[in-house]
Amino acid sequence: MNLSQLTTEQRNPRTLHIDEVPTLELVRLINEEDQRVPQAVAAILPDIARAVDLIAARLAAGGRLFYIGAGTSGRLGILDAVECPPTYRTDPERIQGIIAGGTPAIFRAQEGAEDSEELGARDLAARGFRAGDIACGIAASGRTPYVIGALRRARACGGATIALACSEHAAIASLADIALLPITGPEAITGSTRMKAGTAQKLVLNMLSTGAMIRLGKTYGNLMVDVKASNAKLKERALVIVMTIAACSREEAAAALAAADGSAKLAVLHVLTGAPIAACEEMLAKRQGRLKETLRAARKEPFA
Known part of the structure; x- marks a missing residue:
């Protein structure tokens, strides 16, 4: 495995001495890195818009959206999926999150689970993925085997595919109908993709689900008229x-x-x-x- 070419694994020259500075300077450095995230997302807005329209069209036709990821990426997909039923009164089956390692991995890291393409394909198949559905593979590095396996399975079924990664030349991009690549650059702490990459993924996922719900008529202006009044x-x-x-x-x-x-x-x-x-x-x-x-x-x- 060669990680040296991955954007998310590069060493950040702006934070080389982050362990030597006062705490205020430390958090300022992190904050300055975070400010680069919205710019990276803004650079791919046309691609995000295409993905929103694809998701809305598939959902309108009775299809389902599956987010697939490992670690932070998988948890972010689950977070986006579980918020849709109360906010937009969607059937929980219509938008689902799948994480490598299953439910235990939501609460405690199961890092080894991400290394199997077969497991990714099997987990997606277990949800009954079919041609009218969409698989959105999420991987900051763009090379997670679990996500690659799931996307290959989705394509083999004739389903639509979206890739969300934060590295140039992401392997999952070649398996996607639409590739969403907000390039956030090296992390403040090398390889800690729960930071800028995770923030970028959250921003993009917000747009995908919210945009699709708006296109489906689940808002009136900016009011969530399909809210499920459950509390x-x-x-x-x-x-x-x-x-x-x-x-x-x-x-x-x-x-x-x-x-x-x-x-x-x-x-x-x-x-x-x-x-x-x-x-x-x-x-x-x-x-x-x-x-x-x-x-x-x-x-x-x-x-x-």
Whole structure:
């Protein structure tokens, strides 16, 4: 194995003496390195946009999105996947995270698991991956065997593939329909890719899932109208969303949400049209759940 050519394994000349400086200077050096991350992500925005559209199209057609990674990369994929159901009321099966080493690796490092291509292929196959699905392989170095195996399996099944890495000439890029390569440069601590590379991956994953959900009509402007009101905070958020869009009182919003079984979309449509909940469900279904389009069709949209 030759790591010398990997961007993420290079020694950072700006932090050569980080162990000798005062603590304030130490954290300043790390902070200065972190500021390079958004620039690296900005450089690949056109590629990210293409990936968002691909994911949205596949999800709209009934496909699923699988994030696959090892270590920090795998945990970041899981983090993105598990946040979608409460935020956008998605089925947990539609966006899934797979990590080398399985559930134990989420909480404690299982580093040896990443070295098997066969294991990556097998773990993806165990989820029933099929042609209409998308596999997004995440590896800071771009060479993790586990991720390579999963992407090869995805391609063999006829599925779409995305690669997310932080090194030039990433091996996983050659296995992807779309390669996302935010090059963040050497880490403050050589090889510690949970730092800049991990931050870049998180920023990109935020865009992939959020962008896809917006394209699927799960927001109204910047309001998460498909929020799953499963705790006190989210119930209050749903209430405020209904009050904001429908310009109604707190009492009206609460009554509408109760009638709509907590669905902010249905509650808004119910308040603004006066239609029964069942009729509101039909109206939304005709427009693939897109509230803004449904309100426009009903000529009741409160604002553009």
